[in-house]
Amino acid sequence: MAEKFDTGRRPVWCPGCGNFGILVALRRALARLGLEPEEVVLVTGIGCHGRMSGYVRANTFHTIHGRVLPLATGIKLANPSLTVIGHSGDGDAYAIGLGHLPHAARRNIDVTLIVHDNMVFGLTTGQATPTTPKGRITRSTPYGNPEEPLNPLFLALASGATFVARGFSGDIAHLEELIVRAIRHEGFSFLDVIQPCATFFNIYREVRRRVYKLEDEGHDTRSLEAAIRKSLETERIPIGVFFETKKPPFRENFPHAMSPPPGQRVPRSVDLSHVWSRYR
Amino acid sequence: MSGREEFTFLVGGPAGAGVFRSGLVAAKTLFRHGYYVHGDNEYPSIIRGGHQWMMVKAAKREVYAHGEEVDAVLALDKETVARHRGRVREVIVADESVARGLEGVVAAPLMRSVREVGAPSVAVNMAGLGFVLGLYRGDVGRLEAVIRDVFSKKREVAEVNARVARRAYEYAAEAAGELALEPLSIGEPPRGKIVIDGNSAVALGALAGGLSFYAAYPMTPASPILHLLAELQKEYGLVVVQPESEIAAINMVTGAAYAGARAMTATSGGGFSLMTEALGQAAMTETPVVIVEAMRAGPSTGLPTYTSQADLRFVIHASQGEFPRFVLAPGDPYEAYMAGFDALNLAWKYQVPVIVLTDKYLAEGYWTVDEPPRLEPSEGKVIRGEYRGEEPYKRYKITPDGVSPMAIPGTKGALVTANSSEHGEDGYGSTDPEVVTAMQDKRFRKLSGMIEEANGKGVKTYGGGPLAVVTWGSTKNAVLEATRDMYGVRVVQVLYLSPFPSERLSRELEGADRVLVVEANKTGQLASLLREHLLLEPDGFLGKYDGRPFTPEEVEEWITGFMEG
Numbered sequence: 031m032a033e034k035f036d037t038g039r040r041p042v043w044c045p046g047c048g049n050f051g052i053l054v055a056l057r058r059a060l061a062r063l064g065l066e067p068e069e070v071v072l073v074t075g076i077g078c079h080g081r082m083s084g085y086v087r088a089n090t091f092h093t094i095h096g097r098v099l100p101l102a103t104g105i106k107l108a109n110p111s112l113t114v115i116g117h118s119g120d121g122d123a124y125a126i127g128l129g130h131l132p133h134a135a136r137r138n139i140d141v142t143l144i145v146h147d148n149m150v151f152g153l154t155t156g157q158a159t160p161t162t163p164k165g166r167i168t169r170s171t172p173y174g175n176p177e178e179p180l181n182p183l184f185l186a187l188a189s190g191a192t193f194v195a196r197g198f199s200g201d202i203a204h205l206e207e208l209i210v211r212a213i214r215h216e217g218f219s220f221l222d223v224i225q226p227c228a229t230f231f232n233i234y235r236e237v238r239r240r241v242y243k244l245e246d247e248g249h250d251t252r253s254l255e256a257a258i259r260k261s262l263e264t265e266r267i268p269i270g271v272f273f274e275t276k277k278p279p280f281r282e283n284f285p286h287a288m289s290p291p292p293g294q295r296v297p298r299s300v301d302l303s304h305v306w307s308r309y310r
Numbered sequence: 311m312s313g314r315e316e317f318t319f320l321v322g323g324p325a326g327a328g329v330f331r332s333g334l335v336a337a338k339t340l341f342r343h344g345y346y347v348h349g350d351n352e353y354p355s356i357i358r359g360g361h362q363w364m365m366v367k368a369a370k371r372e373v374y375a376h377g378e379e380v381d382a383v384l385a386l387d388k389e390t391v392a393r394h395r396g397r398v399r400e401v402i403v404a405d406e407s408v409a410r411g412l413e414g415v416v417a418a419p420l421m422r423s424v425r426e427v428g429a430p431s432v433a434v435n436m437a438g439l440g441f442v443l444g445l446y447r448g449d450v451g452r453l454e455a456v457i458r459d460v461f462s463k464k465r466e467v468a469e470v471n472a473r474v475a476r477r478a479y480e481y482a483a484e485a486a487g488e489l490a491l492e493p494l495s496i497g498e499p500p501r502g503k504i505v506i507d508g509n510s511a512v513a514l515g516a517l518a519g520g521l522s523f524y525a526a527y528p529m530t531p532a533s534p535i536l537h538l539l540a541e542l543q544k545e546y547g548l549v550v551v552q553p554e555s556e557i558a559a560i561n562m563v564t565g566a567a568y569a570g571a572r573a574m575t576a577t578s579g580g581g582f583s584l585m586t587e588a589l590g591q592a593a594m595t596e597t598p599v600v601i602v603e604a605m606r607a608g609p610s611t612g613l614p615t616y617t618s619q620a621d622l623r624f625v626i627h628a629s630q631g632e633f634p635r636f637v638l639a640p641g642d643p644y645e646a647y648m649a650g651f652d653a654l655n656l657a658w659k660y661q662v663p664v665i666v667l668t669d670k671y672l673a674e675g676y677w678t679v680d681e682p683p684r685l686e687p688s689e690g691k692v693i694r695g696e697y698r699g700e701e702p703y704k705r706y707k708i709t710p711d712g713v714s715p716m717a718i719p720g721t722k723g724a725l726v727t728a729n730s731s732e733h734g735e736d737g738y739g740s741t742d743p744e745v746v747t748a749m750q751d752k753r754f755r756k757l758s759g760m761i762e763e764a765n766g767k768g769v770k771t772y773g774g775g776p777l778a779v780v781t782w783g784s785t786k787n788a789v790l791e792a793t794r795d796m797y798g799v800r801v802v803q804v805l806y807l808s809p810f811p812s813e814r815l816s817r818e819l820e821g822a823d824r825v826l827v828v829e830a831n832k833t834g835q836l837a838s839l840l841r842e843h844l845l846l847e848p849d850g851f852l853g854k855y856d857g858r859p860f861t862p863e864e865v866e867e868w869i870t871g872f873m874e875g
Contacts, residue, residue, distance in 0.1 A: 039738065071719050073565075083727070084738050089719035091568055091728040092739070093561070094591050100558040104565025104573070105719070107549050108523055112569065112719055133554040286544045287522065292571030293718060296694070297520025297654075297687040300546065305514060306681050308459075309504035310341070 031061035035070075037087045046232070048148055048225025049078060051199030053085055056115075056144070058202075059209035060088070063113075070113045073102045075127065077119035078153050078227075079146035096127025099134040102141040103280075108293030110281045113213060114141040121151050124160040124180050135189035135218050140279040142212045142219040145182065148227040156230035168230070182222050183261035187254065187273055192217040194257060194273040198241055199225035200234060204269065211271060217279045224267070237267060244270035313495025315370050317345070318379065319442065320394055321435070322363035323386025325356055331460065332384070332435040333364025337676055338456040339439070340368035341505045343448060344497025348373040348787075349505075349676035350859065355530065355614040361389050370495070373678065374642075374787035378861050382445070384438040391415055400491055403442055405434060416445075416485060423477040429470045440475030444482025447493035450475065504681045508672035508784075509534040511643035511682075512602055515650025516574050517546055520687040523566040523573035525551040525559040530614050531670040532576040532604040556581035560588040560601065567597045568728055570694070570718030572654050572687075576602035579621045580611065582628070589663055590629035595728040596706065596714065596753070598657035598664075598690075602650075605669040607857040616857025617670035619783055620831040623838070625665050626808040632750075634757045636664040636764075637808035641786035644679035645805065646672065651685050656763065658690035660756045661713055667807065669830070671859040672784035693717040697724035704735040708748060712755030757809060765814040768806030775799045778822035779869060780815075780848070781829060782807065782836050788860035789828055792869065799869065804836060812843040819846075824872060826850040828865060 035057040043049045060070060070088040074080045076095035083090035089112075093101045098116040106114045123131060123145045134143070150168060151157040157170035160180040167174055186194045193215040197205040205223065212219035224241075226233045249270070250256050257273035281288065317340065321332045330351055337349040345368035353362035365380060367373050378397055385391045385404040391412055395402065402415045409417035420437035424430075436457060443453055454472040461468035513535045516524075526536045536552065543550045549566075553559050559575045566573040577585065582603045592599040603625055607618035626637050636656050640646040646668060653664040693715050697703045703724035707714040714735075717724035727737025732749060734740045740749075772790060775798035781789045782804045793799045802818050804811065819825060827837040827848045834851040841847060852868045854860055 037738075067725055068720060068722055071569075081739075083729070087725065089726045090737070091565070091595070092730055093564075094587055094730050097557065097561040097588065097591075100553060100561035101565040101568075103551075103553075103558075104523070104525070104562035104567075104571075105569040106565075107551070107562075108566035108569035108571035108573070109718075109720060129554060130558055133558070284543075284549045287547045287549045292522035292549055292566060292573070293569035294694070294720070295520070295522050295571070296689055297522075297572055297658075299684055299686045300518050300520070301684065302514055302518060302682075303684075304545075305542070306504055309506040309510070310338070310499060 032057040035060050035067060035087050037085055039084050041081065041085055043078060043081065044229045046228035047078070048199035048227065049082070049146060051202050051205065052144065052146060052223055052225055053082060055202045055205040055209055056086060058206045059213065062206070062210055063213060065113055070115065071105055072115050072117060073098050073105070074117045075119060075122035077122050077151070079117050079119045079122070082117045096122050098122065098127065099130040099143065103134060103139045106139055106141050107281060107284070109291050110140065110288065115213065116141055116143045118143060118145050120145060120147040120149060120159045120161045124182055128160070131185065132189035135186055135191035135220065137280045138192055138217040138277050140217055140281060142221065144209070145222045146225050147182070147222050148225050148231060150227050150231040152227045152230055181261060183272060184258065186220040187258055187261055191220045192275050192277050193219035195221045195271045196269045197221060197223040198237060198269050199223055200238060201269070204243065208271065215274065217277055240265070241267045241269055244268050244272065314492045316368065317446070317494060318365065318367045318377065318381045319384070320363055320365045320380045321384040321386065321438070322361065322390030322394060325353060325360045325362050326358045327386045328432060328435045329362050329386065330364050332439055333366055334676070335436070335453070335456050335460055336439055337366045337505055338460070339443065339448070339453045340366060341678060342452045342456065342499050343494055344499060345369060346371060346373045346500055346678040347505055347676065348375065348678065350376060350671065351674060353615050361393060363390065363394070375791040375859070375862050378863050382442055384442055385415070386435060386438065388412070401445060401489060403438060403445070418478065419481050420478055423474055423481060427470060427473045427477055429474045433471050433474045436471040436475045437478035440478035441482045444479040445486045445489060445491055447486060449496045450479040453479070500678060502681055503678050505676050505678050506643045507534070507674055507676050508640070508643050508646045508668050509604070509674065510538055511646035512640070512650040512666055512668065513538050515647035515682070516600065516654055517542070518647070518685045518687070519651040519654030520572040521548065521574055521654060523549045523563065523571040524575070525553055525562040526575045526577065527553060527556045527559050527581060529578045529581045531606060531673040532578055532602060534674070535576045535602060556584040557588065560585040560599065563599050564588060564592050564597050567599050568595070568719070572658070574600040574602065574654070576604065578604050578606050579608050579624070582621070582625065586628040590631060590633065591730045592663040593629070593633035593635065594730050596661040597728065598661050600653040600657050600664045600666065602666045602668060604673040605667065607855065613857040615670065617784070617830065617859055618855065618857065619669055619785060619829050620835070620855065622667065622807060622831070622835040625667055633753060634662055634760055635808055636662060636760065636806070637667055638664065639667045639783045639805055639807050640672065641783050641803055641805070642672070642677050642679060644682060647682040651687070655687055658692070659688070660760055661716060662756060667783065669784050675784070691715045693721055693724060696722040705737045706733060706735045706749065706752070708735055708752045711759055712752050761809045764806035764809045764811040768804065768811030769814045769818050770803045770805060771818045772801040772803070773799060776821065776823040777872060778802050778819050778825045780804065780825060780827045780836065780840065785828055785830055785860055788862050788865050791862035792865035796869065807839070810839055810843045816844055824849040826852070826869065826872060828852045828860065830854050830860065
């Protein structure tokens with residue numbers, strides 16, 4: 031079933047790259063949701079994650095650095111019947127493109143954002159990103175990263191995201207479940223995925239040691255307070271759904287423009303005679 | 311109909327005093343008296359205080375631009391008197407409280423009219439209009455009707471303002487007798503005409519072209535496009551979004567267009583700077599997007615509320631790499647409407663970005679133009695519903711004209727693979743030198759069709775004669791006004807700046823013994839395009855870069871210098 035979402039192109043990621051886990055989990059999730067490739071649009075940014083659009087058989091838009099969310103927003107508003115999934119890296123989503131995240135969240139645009147978070151710039155050969163831990167030596171921080179890392183889950187919660195989760199590329203079955211839930215959620219779904227960079231920041235063993243599942247510890251996903259507390263944990267790394275709530279998706283502000291939606295309209299001659307009377 | 315041939319009116323006051331609304335009411339009232347009108351404003355970038363004015367010229371013939379003089383001034387404060395006294399031919403009107411101690415100012419009972427009617431003091435501007443109309447013996451019924459239309463959303467406000475205007479009009483009778491000014495003529499509005507600003511016209515042209523998605527971040531002087539489309543969204547079924555930045559706006563528009571929607575954004579130079587990376591994305595992904603760039607004076611924040619034509623070179627070259635694009639430069643609201651319509655059709659026909667280049671003077675100025683016709687947009691090579699081709703669908707299929715059939719996502723049997731990285735016909739990334747060359751050639755193959763479009767519609771000539779004055783955009787108005795009574799002058803307006811209509815322009819310049827260029831920038835950017843594309847060195851260049859549009863007087867004086875020589 032998942033094969034129908036495979037382009038058959040061989041991924042060029044490094045052996046052991048966390049992106050493989052996300053790719054497999056995504057294909058399986060799409061198949062499980064019973065979607066057809068024509069109904070799905072993948073928007074990918076710039077970075078190693080961006081190659082997803084070459085490996086997932088669906089409609090794709092490989093955009094410029096940082097602009098996954100506004101691109102995806104335009105697509106979804108033009109045709110809400112499409113399932114729109116954005117893939118972004120920690121550089122793409124949290125550095126250059128951060129300005130879009132809080133707004134997509136507060137708008138509650140009905141797209142899913144999956145952030146491939148490896149805490150390092152991989153494609154540009156290993157510089158610090160906003161999620162690189164303080165003190166970490168990278169090629170751009172030879173004396174240790176002087177900046178505190180960003181807390182993306184805390185930010186997403188504070189911005190009003192209606193679905194906030196974290197996954198781990200080393201646990202594909204769990205990640206598949208999270209992706210299914212994120213796509214099913216109506217409204218903005220934010221999913222940060224820890225996907226260690228095998229070449230520049232290999233922390234598989236450390237993550238495996240510290241990670242635990244929220245659902246195993248009775249976390250209440252309806253409580254924003256509990257979610258915020260969990261997002262602030264540093265010693266152990268919680269994965270799973272932090273928060274989920276129901277709010278009207280953004281497109282409901284445009285019922286006047288949705289039958290048919292803009293993307294499905296063949297342009298026709300428009301009668302403006304009513305408007306011209308304003309100008310006399 | 312008797313009465314005066316021309317009338318020029320200026321209303322000035324502090325920001326927040328309703329200067330523009332007064333100007334608009336005056337323009338419409340004069341239009342309904344049977345005049346062609348042109349209105350233009352000037353204001354600083356602040357909300358309260360600071361001097362602003364709007365000028366309205368009315369004539370029984372086409373009016374393109376203002377002169378330097380005015381017949382009547384309505385001064386809502388002392389500063390207006392001080393600033394504009396020198397240009398007044400006939401009368402300055404101000405409230406008694408303002409006129410006190412000022413020589414040569416008619417002290418009018420404007421606040422008295424307001425109080426007698428029980429209106430709020432902000433209605434003093436409508437009292438002023440009523441009084442001035444009374445001095446010129448216009449038809450107060452027409453003024454009242456315009457006030458009712460302009461305040462149509464608040465009926466009570468409209469009524470009270472109309473009463474104020476009438477009361478002040480009645481007060482003017484006595485002074486009118488003393489001053490004995492040449493009265494206005496009272497006729498019917500010019501047939502088939504409207505009074506409209508460039509911003510509204512370009513927005514409505516886009517609507518006529520099938521616009522269904524609009525996203526824009528506020529920026530003077532383009533914001534009124536956002537305001538109008540936001541207001542009309544329900545009536546015309548639009549999605550209108552005000553996103554977090556110009557970068558978001560252009561990317562939303564690109565996403566919407568990829569998904570099949572006719573989409574547009576508008577901004578000024580600063581916002582366009584932020585959009586340049588995504589402009590290249592639209593070109594590389596061959597996504598049809600339309601950007602309106604309403605120029606203001608730069609560099610940087612520059613003069614945010616003043617006009618300029620200095621972004622020409624910028625928009626025709628913006629973004630890295632090389633790609634074909636359209637840049638359309640309308641000169642009046644009628645052309646702006648056509649440009650809005652053409653922009654969407656051209657974007658979808660060629661799957662290229664289209665920029666409509668306007669400026670503050672055109673965007674916010676009003677002109678009397680023909681009511682634009684109803685138009686029929688065409689879809690272009692778009693595949694909807696189901697793809698039935700024999701081979702698998704390829705988004706970037708190489709075709710003789712360079713345009714690939716564009717399926718929209720959701721089409722059965724087709725997967726739409728857009729890619730901002732270089733790619734093969736199937737949309738998947740490629741760095742193969744043969745593929746890279748073939749794809750760049752494919753995109754540039756569109757250019758021959760685009761050049762044909764430019765040569766077809768890209769140049770207009772007015773009049774004839776051996777002296778050619780080449781201009782573009784809103785500057786054509788001052789040039790047309792200046793050369794109205796000149797003999798032996800032809801005005802040549804370039805409307806397509808990219809691709810450049812070289813062949814057509816050469817033809818229009820045939821037989822000219824001298825070629826002059828007038829444009830509102832310092833370095834002569836259109837002049838440089840003449841050198842580049844026509845190998846023609848202009849015989850003279852008149853530039854202006856103080857944020858103000860050209861006046862017909864300064865253009866006339868400059869051109870006359872060449873005629874004597």
